[in-house]
Amino acid sequence: MTFTTEDYMNMSKRLGDVRTEIGQFIVGQKEAVEFSIYCVLADGHALLEGLPGLGKTMLIRTVSEVLDLSFSRIQFTPDLMPSDITGTSMIERLENGKQQFTFQKGPIFSQMVLADEINRATPKTQSALLEAMGEKTVTVLGETKQMDRPFFVLATQNPIEMEGTYPLPEAQMDRFLCKILVSYPSKAELMEITKRTTGGQTILLNKIMNAEEIVYAQQMVKEVLIADDMLEYAVDIIAATHPEEASIPEIAQYVQYGSGPRGLQSLIKLAKARALVAGRYHVSIADIKTVAKPVLRHRLLLNYEGEAEGKTADDLIDLILQTVKQGQAI
Numbered sequence: 001m002t003f004t005t006e007d008y009m010n011m012s013k014r015l016g017d018v019r020t021e022i023g024q025f026i027v028g029q030k031e032a033v034e035f036s037i038y039c040v041l042a043d044g045h046a047l048l049e050g051l052p053g054l055g056k057t058m059l060i061r062t063v064s065e066v067l068d069l070s071f072s073r074i075q076f077t078p079d080l081m082p083s084d085i086t087g088t089s090m091i092e093r094l095e096n097g098k099q100q101f102t103f104q105k106g107p108i109f110s111q112m113v114l115a116d117e118i119n120r121a122t123p124k125t126q127s128a129l130l131e132a133m134g135e136k137t138v139t140v141l142g143e144t145k146q147m148d149r150p151f152f153v154l155a156t157q158n159p160i161e162m163e164g165t166y167p168l169p170e171a172q173m174d175r176f177l178c179k180i181l182v183s184y185p186s187k188a189e190l191m192e193i194t195k196r197t198t199g200g201q202t203i204l205l206n207k208i209m210n211a212e213e214i215v216y217a218q219q220m221v222k223e224v225l226i227a228d229d230m231l232e233y234a235v236d237i238i239a240a241t242h243p244e245e246a247s248i249p250e251i252a253q254y255v256q257y258g259s260g261p262r263g264l265q266s267l268i269k270l271a272k273a274r275a276l277v278a279g280r281y282h283v284s285i286a287d288i289k290t291v292a293k294p295v296l297r298h299r300l301l302l303n304y305e306g307e308a309e310g311k312t313a314d315d316l317i318d319l320i321l322q323t324v325k326q327g328q329a330i
Contacts, residue, residue, distance in 0.1 A: 007220065011276060012276065012278060013279075014208065015217070016277075017208050018209060024205065027055075027185065029055065031294075032056075032182050035178055035270075036063050038291070039270070040150070041273035044178070045153040046155070047154075047157065047173070048156045048182055049181055050182025054184070060154045062205065063112070066207065067207075067211075068207040068209065070112070071111070071112050072108075073114040074107050074116065075116050076119070078121065081125060082125050082127075085107065085128045086106045086108055087109065088106070103145075108147075111151055112151075113152065113153045114154055115154070115156070117157060117158060118155040118157055119168055132147060133175045150215055150218065173299070174263075174299060221273050224280075225281055226272065226283040230283050233288060233324070234267050234271070234288050238264045238267065241320065242259075248323055250319055254309065255303065255316065256302060258300060259296055267292065268283070271287035271288045271291050274290060293318075298313070302316075
Protein backbone atom coordinates (compact mmCIF):
# COMPACT_ATOMS: atom_id res chain seq x y z
CA MET A 1 0.00 0.00 0.00
CA THR A 2 1.36 3.41 -1.02
CA PHE A 3 0.60 6.56 0.96
CA THR A 4 1.02 10.16 -0.16
CA THR A 5 2.23 13.18 1.79
CA GLU A 6 -1.39 14.32 1.95
CA ASP A 7 -2.37 10.99 3.55
CA TYR A 8 0.19 11.52 6.30
CA MET A 9 -0.93 15.11 6.90
CA ASN A 10 -4.60 14.08 7.08
CA MET A 11 -3.83 11.27 9.52
CA SER A 12 -1.72 13.63 11.62
CA LYS A 13 -4.71 15.97 11.87
CA ARG A 14 -7.00 13.11 12.89
CA LEU A 15 -4.56 12.03 15.59
CA GLY A 16 -4.32 15.63 16.76
CA ASP A 17 -8.10 15.59 17.17
CA VAL A 18 -7.76 12.40 19.22
CA ARG A 19 -5.27 14.07 21.58
CA THR A 20 -7.48 17.15 21.88
CA GLU A 21 -10.55 15.05 22.72
CA ILE A 22 -8.64 13.05 25.36
CA GLY A 23 -7.52 16.39 26.83
CA GLN A 24 -11.18 17.33 27.30
CA PHE A 25 -11.29 14.80 30.13
CA ILE A 26 -7.69 14.03 31.15
CA VAL A 27 -5.86 16.96 32.73
CA GLY A 28 -2.12 17.15 32.04
CA GLN A 29 -0.19 13.86 31.73
CA LYS A 30 0.98 14.89 28.27
CA GLU A 31 3.67 12.21 28.02
CA ALA A 32 1.33 9.44 29.18
CA VAL A 33 -1.33 10.48 26.64
CA GLU A 34 1.15 10.77 23.77
CA PHE A 35 2.86 7.44 24.40
CA SER A 36 -0.45 5.65 24.84
CA ILE A 37 -1.36 6.86 21.34
CA TYR A 38 2.09 5.90 20.00
CA CYS A 39 1.63 2.36 21.37
CA VAL A 40 -1.76 2.03 19.71
CA LEU A 41 -0.27 3.17 16.38
CA ALA A 42 2.71 0.84 16.75
CA ASP A 43 0.41 -2.12 17.53
CA GLY A 44 2.09 -2.73 20.87
CA HIS A 45 1.38 -2.85 24.58
CA ALA A 46 2.20 -0.35 27.31
CA LEU A 47 3.02 -0.56 31.02
CA LEU A 48 1.96 2.45 33.10
CA GLU A 49 3.60 2.95 36.47
CA GLY A 50 2.53 5.55 39.00
CA LEU A 51 1.16 6.10 42.46
CA PRO A 52 -2.50 5.27 43.18
CA GLY A 53 -5.03 7.91 42.22
CA LEU A 54 -3.08 9.60 39.42
CA GLY A 55 -5.59 8.65 36.73
CA LYS A 56 -3.92 5.65 35.05
CA THR A 57 -7.15 3.68 34.78
CA MET A 58 -9.17 6.70 33.67
CA LEU A 59 -6.60 7.54 31.00
CA ILE A 60 -6.84 4.08 29.44
CA ARG A 61 -10.63 4.09 29.61
CA THR A 62 -10.73 7.52 27.95
CA VAL A 63 -8.39 6.43 25.13
CA SER A 64 -10.60 3.40 24.40
CA GLU A 65 -13.73 5.57 24.34
CA VAL A 66 -12.27 8.21 22.01
CA LEU A 67 -10.97 5.47 19.67
CA ASP A 68 -14.30 3.58 19.85
CA LEU A 69 -12.68 0.31 20.96
CA SER A 70 -14.31 -2.39 23.08
CA PHE A 71 -12.89 -2.15 26.60
CA SER A 72 -12.51 -4.52 29.52
CA ARG A 73 -10.80 -4.16 32.88
CA ILE A 74 -9.13 -7.01 34.75
CA GLN A 75 -8.33 -6.36 38.41
CA PHE A 76 -5.31 -8.54 39.17
CA THR A 77 -5.33 -10.10 42.63
CA PRO A 78 -3.35 -12.98 44.20
CA ASP A 79 -6.33 -15.37 43.84
CA LEU A 80 -6.98 -14.57 40.15
CA MET A 81 -6.73 -17.68 37.94
CA PRO A 82 -5.67 -17.86 34.26
CA SER A 83 -9.18 -18.99 33.24
CA ASP A 84 -10.57 -15.80 34.81
CA ILE A 85 -8.67 -13.95 32.07
CA THR A 86 -8.89 -16.20 29.03
CA GLY A 87 -12.29 -17.75 29.66
CA THR A 88 -13.24 -21.41 29.96
CA SER A 89 -15.40 -24.13 28.40
CA MET A 90 -18.68 -24.81 30.18
CA ILE A 91 -21.26 -27.56 29.75
CA GLU A 92 -24.41 -26.30 28.03
CA ARG A 93 -27.62 -28.32 27.88
CA LEU A 94 -29.29 -28.29 24.46
CA GLU A 95 -33.03 -28.36 23.74
CA ASN A 96 -32.91 -32.07 22.81
CA GLY A 97 -31.46 -32.92 26.23
CA LYS A 98 -27.92 -33.47 25.00
CA GLN A 99 -24.96 -31.59 26.41
CA GLN A 100 -22.03 -29.87 24.75
CA PHE A 101 -19.06 -27.77 25.74
CA THR A 102 -19.43 -24.05 24.97
CA PHE A 103 -16.54 -21.63 25.29
CA GLN A 104 -17.28 -18.59 27.43
CA LYS A 105 -14.91 -15.78 26.48
CA GLY A 106 -12.98 -14.06 29.23
CA PRO A 107 -12.24 -10.33 29.50
CA ILE A 108 -9.07 -10.72 27.42
CA PHE A 109 -11.32 -10.84 24.33
CA SER A 110 -11.63 -7.07 24.01
CA GLN A 111 -9.80 -4.66 21.74
CA MET A 112 -8.35 -2.68 24.65
CA VAL A 113 -7.65 -4.55 27.87
CA LEU A 114 -6.70 -2.83 31.11
CA ALA A 115 -4.62 -5.13 33.29
CA ASP A 116 -4.96 -3.22 36.55
CA GLU A 117 -2.18 -3.74 39.12
CA ILE A 118 -0.72 -6.57 37.09
CA ASN A 119 2.03 -7.21 39.65
CA ARG A 120 -0.54 -8.31 42.26
CA ALA A 121 -1.29 -11.61 40.48
CA THR A 122 0.81 -14.77 40.66
CA PRO A 123 3.32 -15.53 37.87
CA LYS A 124 1.05 -18.30 36.54
CA THR A 125 -1.78 -15.84 36.03
CA GLN A 126 0.52 -13.15 34.66
CA SER A 127 1.73 -15.61 32.03
CA ALA A 128 -1.84 -16.03 30.77
CA LEU A 129 -1.37 -12.67 29.07
CA LEU A 130 1.87 -13.64 27.31
CA GLU A 131 0.37 -15.55 24.39
CA ALA A 132 -2.31 -12.92 23.80
CA MET A 133 0.26 -10.11 23.89
CA GLY A 134 2.82 -11.84 21.69
CA GLU A 135 0.79 -13.92 19.25
CA LYS A 136 -2.63 -12.19 19.40
CA THR A 137 -4.15 -15.61 20.12
CA VAL A 138 -5.46 -17.52 23.14
CA THR A 139 -5.25 -21.31 23.48
CA VAL A 140 -7.81 -23.02 25.73
CA LEU A 141 -7.99 -26.83 25.98
CA GLY A 142 -5.87 -27.18 22.85
CA GLU A 143 -8.05 -24.87 20.76
CA THR A 144 -6.50 -21.64 19.50
CA LYS A 145 -8.70 -18.58 19.20
CA GLN A 146 -7.80 -15.35 17.40
CA MET A 147 -8.07 -11.96 19.09
CA ASP A 148 -9.99 -9.11 17.50
CA ARG A 149 -7.94 -6.43 15.76
CA PRO A 150 -6.71 -4.06 16.91
CA PHE A 151 -5.74 -5.55 20.28
CA PHE A 152 -3.86 -3.79 23.07
CA VAL A 153 -2.94 -4.57 26.64
CA LEU A 154 -2.27 -1.57 28.85
CA ALA A 155 -1.12 -2.68 32.27
CA THR A 156 -0.71 -0.62 35.42
CA GLN A 157 1.44 -1.22 38.45
CA ASN A 158 2.11 0.75 41.60
CA PRO A 159 5.72 1.42 42.64
CA ILE A 160 4.74 1.26 46.33
CA GLU A 161 2.86 -1.22 48.52
CA MET A 162 5.19 -4.00 47.44
CA GLU A 163 3.85 -6.40 50.08
CA GLY A 164 1.76 -9.05 48.39
CA THR A 165 3.08 -8.29 44.90
CA TYR A 166 4.89 -10.45 42.36
CA PRO A 167 7.34 -8.37 40.27
CA LEU A 168 7.02 -9.02 36.55
CA PRO A 169 9.78 -11.28 35.16
CA GLU A 170 12.17 -9.65 32.68
CA ALA A 171 10.79 -11.81 29.85
CA GLN A 172 7.28 -10.47 30.44
CA MET A 173 8.45 -6.87 30.94
CA ASP A 174 10.13 -7.14 27.53
CA ARG A 175 6.73 -7.82 25.92
CA PHE A 176 5.69 -4.25 26.63
CA LEU A 177 6.60 -1.77 23.94
CA CYS A 178 7.27 0.94 26.51
CA LYS A 179 6.99 1.80 30.18
CA ILE A 180 5.22 5.10 30.86
CA LEU A 181 5.75 6.90 34.17
CA VAL A 182 2.67 8.74 35.41
CA SER A 183 3.80 11.68 37.53
CA TYR A 184 2.17 14.00 40.06
CA PRO A 185 0.04 16.78 38.56
CA SER A 186 1.10 20.40 39.02
CA LYS A 187 -0.80 22.84 41.26
CA ALA A 188 -2.68 24.28 38.28
CA GLU A 189 -3.57 20.78 37.07
CA LEU A 190 -4.78 19.82 40.56
CA MET A 191 -7.08 22.83 40.51
CA GLU A 192 -8.47 21.88 37.11
CA ILE A 193 -8.91 18.20 38.10
CA THR A 194 -10.91 19.26 41.15
CA LYS A 195 -13.14 21.59 39.11
CA ARG A 196 -13.90 18.89 36.54
CA THR A 197 -14.54 16.05 38.98
CA THR A 198 -16.38 17.73 41.87
CA GLY A 199 -18.77 19.95 39.93
CA GLY A 200 -22.11 19.17 38.38
CA GLN A 201 -20.94 19.28 34.77
CA THR A 202 -20.70 15.96 32.92
CA ILE A 203 -18.08 15.72 30.17
CA LEU A 204 -19.22 13.67 27.17
CA LEU A 205 -16.47 12.37 24.90
CA ASN A 206 -16.80 12.11 21.12
CA LYS A 207 -15.60 9.06 19.22
CA ILE A 208 -12.93 10.42 16.87
CA MET A 209 -11.64 7.20 15.23
CA ASN A 210 -12.72 3.59 14.98
CA ALA A 211 -11.03 0.19 14.76
CA GLU A 212 -10.84 0.21 10.96
CA GLU A 213 -9.12 3.61 10.91
CA ILE A 214 -6.66 2.49 13.59
CA VAL A 215 -5.64 -0.56 11.54
CA TYR A 216 -5.21 1.77 8.55
CA ALA A 217 -3.03 4.10 10.67
CA GLN A 218 -0.95 1.13 11.85
CA GLN A 219 -0.22 0.28 8.23
CA MET A 220 0.86 3.88 7.63
CA VAL A 221 3.29 3.61 10.56
CA LYS A 222 4.91 0.56 8.98
CA GLU A 223 5.46 2.52 5.75
CA VAL A 224 7.23 5.42 7.50
CA LEU A 225 10.78 5.57 6.12
CA ILE A 226 13.91 5.26 8.24
CA ALA A 227 17.27 6.07 6.70
CA ASP A 228 20.23 3.73 7.21
CA ASP A 229 22.08 6.28 9.32
CA MET A 230 19.01 6.67 11.58
CA LEU A 231 18.78 2.90 11.92
CA GLU A 232 22.49 2.71 12.71
CA TYR A 233 22.05 5.40 15.38
CA ALA A 234 19.27 3.36 16.99
CA VAL A 235 21.45 0.23 16.89
CA ASP A 236 24.30 2.14 18.55
CA ILE A 237 21.96 3.20 21.38
CA ILE A 238 20.87 -0.40 21.99
CA ALA A 239 24.48 -1.66 21.82
CA ALA A 240 25.51 0.97 24.37
CA THR A 241 23.20 -0.66 26.95
CA HIS A 242 25.21 -3.91 26.94
CA PRO A 243 27.59 -3.86 29.92
CA GLU A 244 30.02 -6.41 28.49
CA GLU A 245 30.62 -4.33 25.35
CA ALA A 246 29.88 -0.76 26.48
CA SER A 247 32.63 1.84 26.34
CA ILE A 248 30.67 4.01 28.79
CA PRO A 249 32.18 3.26 32.23
CA GLU A 250 28.91 3.79 34.12
CA ILE A 251 27.08 1.24 31.96
CA ALA A 252 29.73 -1.40 32.56
CA GLN A 253 29.72 -0.58 36.28
CA TYR A 254 26.01 -0.37 37.09
CA VAL A 255 24.10 -2.41 34.47
CA GLN A 256 23.62 -6.15 34.79
CA TYR A 257 21.65 -6.72 31.60
CA GLY A 258 20.91 -4.42 28.68
CA SER A 259 18.31 -4.37 25.94
CA GLY A 260 17.84 -7.14 23.39
CA PRO A 261 16.55 -7.09 19.79
CA ARG A 262 12.96 -6.48 20.93
CA GLY A 263 14.14 -3.20 22.43
CA LEU A 264 15.49 -2.10 19.04
CA GLN A 265 12.25 -3.10 17.33
CA SER A 266 10.25 -1.13 19.90
CA LEU A 267 12.52 1.90 19.48
CA ILE A 268 11.95 1.95 15.72
CA LYS A 269 8.20 1.29 15.95
CA LEU A 270 7.58 4.10 18.43
CA ALA A 271 9.85 6.49 16.51
CA LYS A 272 7.81 5.80 13.37
CA ALA A 273 4.56 6.33 15.29
CA ARG A 274 5.82 9.68 16.58
CA ALA A 275 6.78 10.70 13.04
CA LEU A 276 3.26 9.88 11.82
CA VAL A 277 1.66 11.93 14.59
CA ALA A 278 3.86 14.85 13.50
CA GLY A 279 2.73 14.39 9.88
CA ARG A 280 6.10 13.13 8.61
CA TYR A 281 6.85 10.01 6.58
CA HIS A 282 10.44 9.66 7.77
CA VAL A 283 12.08 9.13 11.19
CA SER A 284 14.26 11.87 12.68
CA ILE A 285 16.88 11.91 15.42
CA ALA A 286 14.39 13.70 17.68
CA ASP A 287 11.92 10.82 17.26
CA ILE A 288 14.48 8.25 18.41
CA LYS A 289 15.71 10.36 21.33
CA THR A 290 12.20 11.15 22.54
CA VAL A 291 11.05 7.53 22.68
CA ALA A 292 14.34 6.12 24.06
CA LYS A 293 13.51 6.43 27.76
CA PRO A 294 10.05 4.80 27.71
CA VAL A 295 11.39 2.03 25.46
CA LEU A 296 14.53 1.24 27.47
CA ARG A 297 13.75 2.05 31.11
CA HIS A 298 12.23 -1.40 31.76
CA ARG A 299 14.86 -3.18 29.69
CA LEU A 300 17.90 -2.00 31.67
CA LEU A 301 18.42 -4.20 34.69
CA LEU A 302 20.72 -2.57 37.23
CA ASN A 303 23.08 -4.63 39.36
CA TYR A 304 23.40 -4.41 43.13
CA GLU A 305 26.01 -1.65 42.94
CA GLY A 306 23.79 0.47 40.72
CA GLU A 307 20.83 0.14 43.09
CA ALA A 308 23.04 0.84 46.13
CA GLU A 309 24.34 4.00 44.46
CA GLY A 310 20.78 5.17 43.81
CA LYS A 311 21.12 5.07 40.04
CA THR A 312 18.02 4.82 37.87
CA ALA A 313 17.55 3.47 34.36
CA ASP A 314 16.55 6.97 33.20
CA ASP A 315 19.86 8.39 34.48
CA LEU A 316 21.84 5.86 32.46
CA ILE A 317 19.69 6.33 29.34
CA ASP A 318 20.35 10.08 29.54
CA LEU A 319 24.07 9.31 29.67
CA ILE A 320 23.81 7.03 26.63
CA LEU A 321 21.93 9.68 24.63
CA GLN A 322 24.56 12.28 25.53
CA THR A 323 27.41 9.97 24.52
CA VAL A 324 26.15 8.20 21.40
CA LYS A 325 26.24 10.51 18.38
CA GLN A 326 24.74 9.96 14.94
CA GLY A 327 27.23 8.31 12.59
CA GLN A 328 29.62 7.60 15.45
CA ALA A 329 29.48 4.04 16.69
CA ILE A 330 30.37 3.50 20.34
